[in-house]
Amino acid sequence: MKRPIPSRVPERLFRFRDQYVTAAGKPLSAVAEHEADTRKNDHVWITIDAGADGPVQIALSTMSRQSRAAGFDPRIRVGVRKADWVELPPAGVETTSGLDYALLEPAQPTHFVEYEREALEELLIGKARRSIFVQAWGEFYVRSHIGVHQVHSRRASFAVPRDLIGQDGAVRFYFEEPNHTETLLFKFAGQP
Secondary structure (H helix, E strand, O other): OOOOOOOOOOHHHHHHOOOEEEEEEEEEEEEEOOOOOHHHOOEEEEEEEOHHHOEEEEEEEOOOHHHHHOOOOOOEEEEEEEEEOOOOOOOEEEEOOOEOHHHHHHHOOOOEEEEOHHHHHHHHHHHHHHOOEEEEEEEEEEOOOEEEEOOOOOOOOOOOOOOOOOOEOEEEEEEOOOOEEEEEEEEOOOOO
């Protein structure tokens, strides 16, 4: 399945480049990265229909190449937070204040589970395909397509010493019957 690429990026989105945003819309596709060099496979790409903003790609890390290169555990730890929903958010891309896992976790304690790359690919693709709507928080980028990346904790890890507080990313899947959401939080080795 190819990743949809918009023919023209809406002009208003250029000001969002490298900004913290939320992107929301109906899922169009979900595919795992498949490079000839399998050591480079470390993402699942979920493309959503963000309404007037067009197709937006959400890049989700499925393992940490930086942790692996530094001799640390490359697995991603995933926490799932469940809730009910009544109304879907509007489709589109908007700047927003950042998430901070340290503030979210006390309100609803979250258990994090380590995933091997292939298992996390299956989990994310399965949730995207079953969902009716997807919302992500992260950093907006403009390349040959537009998207959201850095959809994970931005706190310092064993492999990356840069410590960004209040800029954590996440992805939320909306499901029907019953109407519930699953918000996935992602951490690398050594992140609090």
